[in-house]
Amino acid sequence: MSPPIVIADPAALRTFCERARGAVFCAVDTEFFWERTYFPALSLIQVAVADAVAVVDVLAVADLAPLRELLLAPATVKVFHSASQDLFVLRRALGACPAPVLDTQIAAALVGERHQIGYAELVQSRLGVTLSKEHQRTDWLTRPLAPERVAYAGDDVRFLVTLYEGLAAQLAALGRRPWAEEDSAWMATHLPEETVPPSEAWQAIEGYGRLNARQLLGLRELAAWRERTGRERDLRPRLLVPDRVLLEMARHGAFHPRMLAGLYRSASRRVTDCLPQMEPILAAAAALPEDHLPRVAQNRRLTPREKEAVERAGKVVAERAKTLGIERCMLATNSQLLHLVRQVSERPGAVDSRLVEGWRGAEVGSAVLRAVTEALAASPA
Secondary structure: OOOOEEEOOHHHHHHHHHHHOOOOEEEEEEEEEOOOOOOOEEEEEEEEEOOEEEEEEOOOOOOOHHHHHHHHOOOOEEEEOOOHHHHHHHHHHHOOOOOOEEEHHHHHHHOOOOOOOOHHHHHHHHHOOOOOOOOOOOOOOOOOOOHHHHHHHHHHHHHHHHHHHHHHHHHHHHOOHHHHHHHHHHHHOOOOOOOOOHHHHHHHOOOHHHOOHHHHHHHHHHHHHHHHHHHHHOOOHHHHOOHHHHHHHHHHOOOOHHHHOOOOHHHHHHHHHHHHHHHHHHHHHHHOOHHHOOOOOOOOOOOHHHHHHHHHHHHHHHHHHHHHOOOHHHOOOHHHHHHHHHHHHHOOOOOOOHHHOHHHHHHHHHHHHHHHHHHHHOOOO
8 A cells, every 4th residue: 555645635635535435445543632622623534445545634624525425425334443532523523423334443342352452452463563652642733744643644544454354354254244333333323422511511520429419509500601611712621620629619619719729820820710700600509599409319229139130140241252252341331231230120111221232132132131030030038
């Protein structure tokens, strides 16, 4: 495969996408910067087909319509490795999520590789190539793009083509291609929302469970203001006001300078600058009547029978995973088993779980449901 070409004008992008049209698959990756901004700042989109690698400079090419057409083409599989963040960023840039997709991290796990294996590790183990880590932490928004940075970006899709071809053959031999397609499609349709609803932002603040209802109301209102303000300024909300400052203000019902202890000077200044907006919000929350106070649902403890059901289901999953030669978590995580047991216990006729659907349902679903049902029905010891 020839060295990557940098695409920095609309005509070159149209030419490449025309060349790639009709390809059975293309490998895709992105480079973006997301340290301080509310939204990720996309810099490059790398695309490889069988005989060419393109590095699209998004800062130079405003009209991505030809690329959008390619990445949404139903006859061309878009191959990613660990795709969720790339798809999240591309959905914002293109106005739609690329489809259909196949994630080689998922594919590798389904043929016996380590769950969530990294791209560099997979390239090393399967292709014997050691990828450079020199530009792993680079700021991709800086220009010009030096040749070594272009080569680094191109390698993220160059070897992905070969990886995919090998994994596709293994999946086909094992009859597991539909498994990889199902899991990749599920991941692509369950990406995080682009923005957090302000009224729900407080739920991401660690420690909120130690607040009473009145304090929780203050935290909810402060976190909602911070989320809206961060979005307006395109600044990560936690950089505007740290979580612990919001938590302490909500706990004490007021601000105190000691809450700035340990913060950098610039962070302290941002908090101080925000106080004229935050303090009235906290005061207004303190004056609201009791019926406005939020209620946090508490998960009840498992009964002895439910604990037994989780244990039995876990054994069924572990045994089947061993037979299939894949890690147990590829069939079910502990949290998924816990959720399933609660559903069967509380709403036996309304089970909604990936464990009983698709390829997992066919491989292990009925056995897990039987183990759970029998454990819940058993007489207590």
